[in-house]
Amino acid sequence: MTDWLSASAMLLAGVIVGAMFLYGMRRRQDRSDLERADLEAKRDALIARLREAPDPSLERDAAEVLRKLDKMGVEAAPLGGAAGGLKPAATQIKGFLWGAGSVAAIAAIVFFVTRQTKPAAPADPLADLERSVQQNPDNLPLRDDLAKAYLDRNNIEGVSEQTQYVLQRNPSDARALTYSAIVHIIARQPEAAAAMLQRATQSDPNLVDAWVGVAWLNAQAGDMPRAEAAMAEAKRRHPEMAERLDQLMAHLRGPSKAEAVHVTLNYGGQARGMIFIIARAAGVTSGPPAAVKRLPLSTFPIDVDLSAADSMMGQPLPQKMRIEARIDSDGDPLTHDPKDPGAVAEGVVLGNSVSLTLK
Incomplete structure (x- = not known):
């Protein structure tokens, strides 16, 4: 809406500039008309006097007046002024159109550039995932991604809903098992969580989230050797994540x-x-x-x-x-x-x- 208002304002400015150009042309034309009329009157008076009696000084004055009229585009005969009267009007219209058209063109360019350079609103990854799941409801990996996004945002109900949908269709989906197990850990249901995490690590031994879940579950139970063994397995399979996994293990060992x-x-x-x-x-x-x-x-x-x-x-x-x-x-x-x-x-x-x- 703001873009259209800006473009309309620029177009209106073009009309105003065109009108001002036309007004200036008219004022200049009015002054020119007065000068021409004065010169024509002098020309007619000098010609009349020369007809009565030749005089060199009058001839010089008449020649000077005719030169000035010639520069203004007026014919020597008085009747020539009527034919030339159409030119100023055409010039004025052209001036108006040029002023309005030029500013309108600039407005169009500015409007286009503004539209092109205006930064787009940042995309919402969660909204994109939710939209993708709605469009592809049976795409189970997409639902796993959405469950993880919900988990990152502490939306436990959302995690539970997505993992249930996936596990009903693929009971061995390692990611769905892991995220569902984390929900059970949060709900303090360690037995159910342990069973799911065992199935997850068997289904996909390289899933780092599953090994982290095993470590967390054992740490909460006070079994730190098993927690450390699970974290060590995660590091063995993902050495590039060793630093982050060590930080997690430090938290699990017990805070200061x-x-x-x-x-x-x-x-x-x-x-x-x-x-x-x-x-x-x-x-x-x-x-x-x-x-x-x-x-x-x-x-x-x-x-x-x-x-x-x-x-x-x-x-x-x-x-x-x-x-x-x-x-x-x-x-x-x-x-x-x-x-x-x-x-x-x-x-x-x-x-x-x-x-x-x-x-």
């Missing part, structure tokens, strides 16, 4: 105090179920968590460290967090009974400690 939050839980009543400690960025109350720790009920107080090992893919925790702890009566992190005992601390700084009393 500055990279974790020490949580103390207190509760004085009777309860059953599982304990969930959930961390989100400060001020965020819903959506995918930054980290989740699942604990069995035991004697209170309970002391634990929440760290990058509890995050979705070993990523560092936010610098400021909202820490929520609750006793979940059915053990399902996706459901929440308002009657379950819980507590929340807002603005917890990474590296600090927090004490929560469940009520």
Whole structure:
């Protein structure tokens, strides 16, 4: 819309310039007409006097007037002015058209160049993937790509939807098995995750995401030798990724105090179920968590460290967090009974400690 308004403004400017050119031509023509009329009057008067009596001085004056008239394109005879009167009008019209046409041409060029040089809006890779899947719903590799994109954006429901579609049609799809296993790890369902990751590594031993998933699952279970063995296998198959895999393993081995939050839980009543400690960025109350720790009920107080090992893919925790702890009566992190005992601390700084009393 703005481009068309700009082009219209340029065209209007052309019309205005043409009108100004025409006005200037008319003013110059008016002055020329007055001069010509004065010279013609002098010419007629001198000729009349010469007819009465010859005079050399009058002849010189008459010759000078005729030369000036000749320069203005006027014929010696007085009748010549009528024929020449059409030329100024044609010149004026040509001037108007030239002024308007020139600026209109410039406007067209500017409009075209502006359209050509205007930067295109950046493409959204996720939107492109979603569109491609809609156009090719049975393209399973595309759905795997979309599941990975959803996982990178913490869209767990999207990951689950895409992996279910793929696994219904190809139960041995290694990428779908891996991404589905990660969803089960996040939901604290280690048995289901372990079975899927085993099938994924058998189906595609070179899939690095599957070996990272195995390492993460074992690290969460406290079996660091198996976690390190899985990461070593990933490095053997992908030596170009060794540095990044070493960084991930460093997170899984256990953070320093500055990279974790020490949580103390207190509760004085009777309860059953599982304990969930959930961390989100400060001020965020819903959506995918930054980290989740699942604990069995035991004697209170309970002391634990929440760290990058509890995050979705070993990523560092936010610098400021909202820490929520609750006793979940059915053990399902996706459901929440308002009657379950819980507590929340807002603005917890990474590296600090927090004490929560469940009520």
